Amino acid sequence: MGGKSVTERSLVFLLTAALCSEASLVYYLHLTDRMMWAEARQSCQAASSDLATWHALSALNSYAPIKTDIWIGLQRDQEQDSVWKWINLGTGYGTEGEDVSSSSSWVVGEPSRxxxxxxxxxxxxxxxxxxxxxxxxxxxxxxxxxxxxxxxxxxxxxxxxxxxxxxxxxxxxxxxxxxxxxxxxxxxxxxxxxxxxxVSSDYTNWGGSGRPAAFDCGSLHSFTGGFYSEECTTRKQALCSGDNLLLVNERKTWEEAVRHCRDMGVTCGEGARAKACGRHYDLVSLAQPSASGYAKAKIANATTDEVWVGLRFLEGGWLWLDEAQVDVETVLPGCPPPWQRCGTLSKDKRKTWLFRDCSERKSFICSWID
Incomplete structure (x- = not known):
């Protein structure tokens, strides 16, 4: 009575071992040279990143280090002139998600048809x-x-x-x-x-290049922090955002996924003196408010409908592997069935966190830190 099973003891070890790690989402930002919006996106992607979206922008404490207006990953919808959306981080092209034209982040008079x-x-x-x-x-x-x-x-x-x-x-x-x-x-x-x-009229008389200008790309004003709509052919620096996430499309149980991530790290020394050094990996923790939305975009190419994350029910509560506070109790049960105590992130736009049998085999997301 009261003793822990072998499985529970091994899980306690797995979770305790993670407390010294940083398994959470981290954004890596850099500025490009001056270029058009489409060129800027290609430049970001060539550096294994993409134009910054609201997820990365919300993580910035200040825009002070940015001294100029910059391109961000915001575009006008090609079907509806009044609709604006963030770029699709999962596919690497096009836009996705909800209309953000009513966001308070736009400067006065923007966005405009x-x-x-x-x-x-x-x-x-x-x-x-x-x-x-x-x-x-x-x-x-x-x-x-x-x-x-x-x-x-x-x-x-x-x-x-x-x-x-x-x-x-x-x-x-x-x-x-x-x-x-x-x-x-x-x-x-x-x-x-x-x-x-x-009214019908076949008469046209466009100036300039003979075609109407299109203010279809979004920029960030560094001083006000507000969004502007601008001609995509304007040359500006762009803010690129990368991350420390790695989607693994191998189907493993939750515990196997944890071990797989950790085995990806570099070990220095041999035998009893061996220790982790260099880049360290773990099953990702997504406690930040915007982290789940960002990660959902990154798992578009997952081969399973849900992916394992570092979320586990143990000793009466849900825990993240990096010991960050769990704020998902509103959608996860306070006492899940004993065989469904591991958390997944769903690709379904209508769902986010789900609890599953830990022995199910799914793709998963690792995160790393140097």
Whole structure:
């Protein structure tokens, strides 16, 4: 009565051995040279990292060491102009996750959809709809110019309240537009531009390269810490973020996974004098608030639907291998069945932590520290 089984004693040893290690997620950040957004992402990936997302940014205590505006891993959705998402860290291309266009991290006026303005040179240019400009209304079968400055949406509302709409430019009326101002052309997403009221016009007169500019990439302002939308072809330094995680696609039990990670470390000396030196590995602990979301993105290529992490129920409670405080009790049972006392991280977007039979065989994540 009251004694521990051989299995429990071995687990106590496994967990105790981890207390001197740092099995948690660590971000490694570095800045690139000045380059376009797509080039910056390729540069980060060539260094086994990627453009920094909110996970790494939230781990920064201060942006003070960053002296310039920088590219980050934030992009406009190609289907919906008003939607912004973080890049997909699992696949290495595209975006994923929820729309972050309503995040409080954006500076005032951002993020903005894209709308067309007629410039002083009488060409059209793509500009952020949130900027105030003069505008043209079509009402009573006439084009009316208003020098007062409003955002595109405000101008559109004004025209509608006065029984009209933002004006459409066609070949037969183009000569009537003589001053800079908003017109009724806006971007729905990607390369699709539409006129208000579903008016049809085949006439185009884009300036510059003959194509509308796309403010589709996100940058971080180092002084304010706010996000901006900018043209992806602008040359900036970029913040790359790597990590100390290693996905192992070998199917092992939880205890085998722990031992596998630790055996990856370098041992110096022989026999009784042998000791760990250099890089040390362990089954990862994910106690930080943003760690689980980041790790979920990194296990997209796992060959099992769930992966083992360093989470274990022992002696009446859930423990991380690095002894960090466990804040997952709200989703994990306070007294799980005796055969389901090891924790996994799920690839399912609707789930995060799950408890499983420790003898099941799954892929797993190791973390390392030098």
């Amino acid at each position: 894209l709308c067309a303005v007629l410039s002083d040179d009488l060409y059209w240019y793509s500009r952020k709809c949130s900027s105030p400009r003069s505008f043209y209304c079509w009402r009573q079968n006439k084009i009316h110019y208003y020098p007062d400055t409003l955002t595109w949406d405000e101008a559109s509302d004004y025209c509608q309240r006065n029984n009209g709409y933002l004006a459409t430019i066609e070949s037969q009326n183009a000569q009537k537009f003589r001053y800079e101002g908003w017109i009724g052309l806006y971007r729905e997403g990607g390369d699709k531009w539409s006129w208000v009221q579903n």
